Structures are given as C-alpha cells and as structure tokens.
Amino acid sequence: MSSDVESFTAHLQSSKRILALLGAGLSASSGLPTFRGAGGLWRSHDATSLATPEAFNADPVLVWQFYSYRRHMALKARPNRAHLALAELARRNPDFMTLSQNVDGLSQRAKHAPEKLQLLHGSLFNVKCTSFYCSYQAENFTDPIVPALAIPFDASDPTTKDAVEERREMDISDVDIRLPSLKITDLPKCPECHQGLLRPGVVWFGESLPSKVLNTVDTFINDSSKIDLILVIGTSARVYPAAGYVDDARAKGARVAVINADPEDIPAGGLGDKDWFFEGDAAQIVPDILKSVIGEIEQPTERLQ
Structure with a gap:
C-alpha cells in the first residue's frame, strides 16, 4: 500500500490534466443511503x-x-473529506474536471467549483x-x-x-x-x-443525459492535450457513459486510480500494470492520496450549507 501511494503521489505531482469520476460509494462515506x-x-x-x-x-x-x-x-448528510479534497483540487488545478453520477448535492455543498463539476444525472x-x-x-x-x-x-x-x-x-x-x-x-x-x-x-430512467453536460465533458476529453490521470471513486464505472469515459481517458494517455470499498468494483476495461486500486473508505483515502498537492483536509465541525 505504501509503495502504491508513493508511485501514485509521484504521478499526481507531475499530472496536469486530471479527471475524476464519482459514484454512490463516495456519498456512502457520508452515511447517505443509496438510491x-x-x-x-x-x-x-x-x-x-x-x-x-x-x-x-x-x-x-x-x-x-x-x-x-x-x-x-x-x-x-454532510460532505465528507473526499468531497472537500476534490473541491480543493478543483481550486488548485485549472485543468481538473469532476464527472459526478451523484444527485445528492454534496459536492456543491463542499464548494466544488461549478464550472469544474459536471452532473451526469442532474441534481x-x-x-x-x-x-x-x-x-x-x-x-x-x-x-x-x-x-x-x-x-x-x-x-x-x-x-x-x-x-x-x-x-x-x-x-x-x-x-x-x-x-x-x-x-x-x-x-x-x-x-x-x-x-x-x-x-x-x-435524470429519470428513459430520459437522455443532459446534452450540455455531455458536450462539456466531450470537449475536455477531446482536447488536443493528453490526460494524465483519471480518479474513479466509489463507482464500478461499468455502465455507459461512465465506462466510456474511463476508456476515453485511457486512450488519451491517462493512468487510472480506483478508490473503492469493494475490491471487485473495477472499470469494465480492467486495470493495467501502471494503474492503482486503493481499497477502503473514500472519505479517508482520497484526502490522503491527494495530500501532496492539496495539503491537509480536515472534516469541518459545522454543517456545510
């Protein structure tokens, strides 16, 4: 685990363009029941x-x-340390974008920059x-x-x-x-x-995902620059379009880091030798592995509105 963190940290510190794909496992760390x-x-x-x-x-x-x-x-529920860590990464990195499948508003309440937060399923x-x-x-x-x-x-x-x-x-x-x-x-x-x-x-069953969001994500991914890293947090990323975004990022050069409590939840395309899997609570792991670029993240004692 320590060697994985060290190699991830080294890559993170050299990464410029980063994607994060979020799923329900992130909000589970806040005690929120799944859909x-x-x-x-x-x-x-x-x-x-x-x-x-x-x-x-x-x-x-x-x-x-x-x-x-x-x-x-x-x-x-309260935004957990992972929500706060991702919001801080968005503040510090001009080429970071988060794609969230969650509708619970916790990323917004963590003050994640709206222009860097794409809500695939609405709110x-x-x-x-x-x-x-x-x-x-x-x-x-x-x-x-x-x-x-x-x-x-x-x-x-x-x-x-x-x-x-x-x-x-x-x-x-x-x-x-x-x-x-x-x-x-x-x-x-x-x-x-x-x-x-x-x-x-x-977005209800049978409805299309928001076209504006999809276009924004496609523009980011299809930029001429390479993508260095994609974080897959609390989701198996086996259902499209989520699965496609992991594949697209990998095709643009990205290494994949999965953070999930379930060791079986890996993207449909699997993990390569240079990818990472961090098993456990996202609220604990995400702030720890991002600490070298965002600093220490504390859980606030007051409820965030």
Missing part, C-alpha cells in the same frame, strides 16, 4: 419505479414525496417546470421545498416526533413515518409561469 437503499417508509416501494416520467405523470404526489424524502436525507436540488411552454429551472436547497412536503409526524402519538428525531440523529437512512394524503395543488408550482408543476431536476 435503491432508501429506508423507512420507502422500503415497501420499488424506488426505480418512482424514477420515471411515467410515474410522475401518473402520481406526481407520490413521486414528490419520495424526492422530498431524498432531499431531506441528503441535507442531513435533487435542481428543479424545472414541466410545462411545455416554460423553460424555468433553478437550484433550490429549501427543505421542505413546499410546506406540504415536510416530513410528517403522527399527531395522535405525542411520542412519535421525539422518537423520529432521535432516530434521525442515529441513522438518517431510517425514517419510519406514514405518508399523508396530498393534492396536486399542494405540490411545488413554477414561480415563472404559475401553471406548470415543478419536478426534480434529476
């Missing part, structure tokens, strides 16, 4: 069936309740109007986004609120509550056209 691992009341639902345009059209109330829960959980904290005639979209970190979507409590049980609050502090992935009945008029409306419903600005 398919949502706890509490959502254990009885198939989360993937709620993440489609068809589901929103059929039952926007249920879909918004699910995404309001996910927004709340993401805001309860829980972007909202956009569903009206065909309206192009409104905005960033929104308000929790709840409208009062009706607040995490509810059982008013008939005076102990429920305290119990839920205690459980939130212990385990943010488990909120055991009942869903209230809401009307469509209770859901967030577009502040611009005042007609359309707002929807979460995430």
Whole structure:
C-alpha cells in the first residue's frame, strides 16, 4: 500500500490534466443511503419505479414525496473529506474536471467549483417546470421545498416526533413515518409561469443525459492535450457513459486510480500494470492520496450549507 501511494503521489505531482469520476460509494462515506437503499417508509416501494416520467405523470404526489424524502436525507448528510479534497483540487488545478453520477448535492455543498463539476444525472436540488411552454429551472436547497412536503409526524402519538428525531440523529437512512394524503395543488408550482408543476431536476430512467453536460465533458476529453490521470471513486464505472469515459481517458494517455470499498468494483476495461486500486473508505483515502498537492483536509465541525 505504501509503495502504491508513493508511485501514485509521484504521478499526481507531475499530472496536469486530471479527471475524476464519482459514484454512490463516495456519498456512502457520508452515511447517505443509496438510491435503491432508501429506508423507512420507502422500503415497501420499488424506488426505480418512482424514477420515471411515467410515474410522475401518473402520481406526481407520490413521486414528490419520495424526492422530498431524498432531499431531506441528503441535507442531513454532510460532505465528507473526499468531497472537500476534490473541491480543493478543483481550486488548485485549472485543468481538473469532476464527472459526478451523484444527485445528492454534496459536492456543491463542499464548494466544488461549478464550472469544474459536471452532473451526469442532474441534481435533487435542481428543479424545472414541466410545462411545455416554460423553460424555468433553478437550484433550490429549501427543505421542505413546499410546506406540504415536510416530513410528517403522527399527531395522535405525542411520542412519535421525539422518537423520529432521535432516530434521525442515529441513522438518517431510517425514517419510519406514514405518508399523508396530498393534492396536486399542494405540490411545488413554477414561480415563472404559475401553471406548470415543478419536478426534480434529476435524470429519470428513459430520459437522455443532459446534452450540455455531455458536450462539456466531450470537449475536455477531446482536447488536443493528453490526460494524465483519471480518479474513479466509489463507482464500478461499468455502465455507459461512465465506462466510456474511463476508456476515453485511457486512450488519451491517462493512468487510472480506483478508490473503492469493494475490491471487485473495477472499470469494465480492467486495470493495467501502471494503474492503482486503493481499497477502503473514500472519505479517508482520497484526502490522503491527494495530500501532496492539496495539503491537509480536515472534516469541518459545522454543517456545510
């Protein structure tokens, strides 16, 4: 391990153009439940069936309740040292770009430079109007986004609120509550056209990835300069376009460094003799292996907003 760190550090210090590809394993280090691992009341639902345009059209109330829960959980979590380390690398390196498959807003809250952070799957904290005639979209970190979507409590049980609050502090992935009945008029409306419903600005199953993001990434990769290094953090990178970005970076000369808690999670193209695999918690490993160029990263004691 020490020799791997030494060889990685030597390469990092000579690297100019760097890519980072992020997956759910990075946010797991912040204690955030994965998309398919949502706890509490959502254990009885198939989360993937709620993440489609068809589901929103059929039952926007249920879909918004699910995404309001996910927004709340993401805001309860804190950016970890790996988020902070990558944000610091973005500040120090003009030719660094992060491609994130995460929608939890933790990189943004770590103050990662927006122009160096490409959100492949959108964000829980972007909202956009569903009206065909309206192009409104905005960033929104308000929790709840409208009062009706607040995490509810059982008013008939005076102990429920305290119990839920205690459980939130212990385990943010488990909120055991009942869903209230809401009307469509209770859901967030577009502040611009005042007609359309707002929807979460995430990429749902069956939707295309954002073309602006894809074009920005392609421009970076296809630049005439070589790519020195790609960091693959908390993702297997076996699904496209993620897998393709690893291959593209390697074709431009990049060496690959994988940071993952699962030793089986390696990119589809495998690892070469000159690549690295660092097994363990990304929140610990990423700041350590980047320390020679970004300095020491401490976990802040205050919650980042």
